[in-house]
Amino acid sequence: MSIFQSLNREQKEAIGLLQIGTFLEYFDLMLYIHMAVLLNDLFFPKADLHTASLLAAIAFCSTYVLRPFGALLFGYIGDNVGRKTTVILTTTMMAISCMIMANLPTYAEIGISAAWIVTICRMIQGLSSLGEIMGAEIYVTEITKPPYQYPAVSFISVASTVGSVSAVGVAALTTHFGFNWRVAFWIGACIAIVGSVARTRLRETPEFLQSKKIRKEYLRQNTHKGKKVFKEKAQPSWKEKTLS
Numbered sequence: 001m002s003i004f005q006s007l008n009r010e011q012k013e014a015i016g017l018l019q020i021g022t023f024l025e026y027f028d029l030m031l032y033i034h035m036a037v038l039l040n041d042l043f044f045p046k047a048d049l050h051t052a053s054l055l056a057a058i059a060f061c062s063t064y065v066l067r068p069f070g071a072l073l074f075g076y077i078g079d080n081v082g083r084k085t086t087v088i089l090t091t092t093m094m095a096i097s098c099m100i101m102a103n104l105p106t107y108a109e110i111g112i113s114a115a116w117i118v119t120i121c122r123m124i125q126g127l128s129s130l131g132e133i134m135g136a137e138i139y140v141t142e143i144t145k146p147p148y149q150y151p152a153v154s155f156i157s158v159a160s161t162v163g164s165v166s167a168v169g170v171a172a173l174t175t176h177f178g179f180n181w182r183v184a185f186w187i188g189a190c191i192a193i194v195g196s197v198a199r200t201r202l203r204e205t206p207e208f209l210q211s212k213k214i215r216k217e218y219l220r221q222n223t224h225k226g227k228k229v230f231k232e233k234a235q236p237s238w239k240e241k242t243l244s
Contacts, residue, residue, distance in 0.1 A: 006148050014143055014202055015152055018136040019159040021091045021195045025132040026163035027170075028098050028188040029063065029125050034171030035181060036060060042106045043118045059119040063126035074131025078138065083208050086135035088199045093128040095192035097121040102185035133160055142205035 007015070032039060040056045078086040101121050107114045136156045144152045170184050 022159040023163040024192045026160040027167045028094050029129045030164045030167035043114045055115045059122045062123045066126035067130040070127035070130045082204050083139045084202050084204045090128040090132035091196040095189050097124045098185050098189035102182045142207040
């Protein structure tokens with residue numbers, strides 16, 4: 001029996017939406033990297049080679065330097081706000097950064113501001129990329145059960161790999177044949193927006209809702225207990241009453 005026959009319609013839809021989003025995340029993330037030779041000449045100063053090299057290195061490396069911080073940020077959001085919110089937010093961040101880069105004037109038009117804006121966009125992409133794949137994998141983990149859980153989660157990793165490879169192909173076509181590089185970013189941004197909107201159809205995972213309910217009840221009980229203890233301590237003891 002195949003995994004798809006074992007999953008219900010809601011599970012299949014959720015996995016499909018998460019795969020599409022992860023594909024787009026890594027397509028957009030890797031697109032800049034594979035087109036760096038072309039884009040660095042457009043967004044970084046040519047006169048000062050040392051400055052240009054430094055800024056290009058910052059834009060290139062900041063994506064990966066900030067990935068652990070993205071894991072911390074979206075891990076907190078995922079555990080306290082929701083899994084659904086995490087995957088929608090990461091896709092939206094990637095879409096916005098791609099839209100900005102697709103319309104960003106070059107260094108020749110606005111000067112050093114172009115370099116800094118590109119760097120900030122790359123930082124946003126770095127933050128969202130790891131939160132995306134981890135959030136999607138956790139979501140799939142919580143809506144499926146073993147043994148079908150394992151291949152279902154692996155589909156997310158496969159989608160990220162396919163997205164990265166697709167970015168190589170688009171970048172190769174763009175740089176080799178001289179296509180307009182902005183079109184590639186616009187395609188990624190537009191599909192990411194569609195993916196973000198489509199992900200609003202996802203439901204929060206039952207496991208997260210249950211854990212949130214348990215946490216809320218625990219806090220309520222402990223708050224009530226704390227108030228009771230505080231009230232008892234505030235009342236004078238029989239010794240204090242006798243002395244008074």
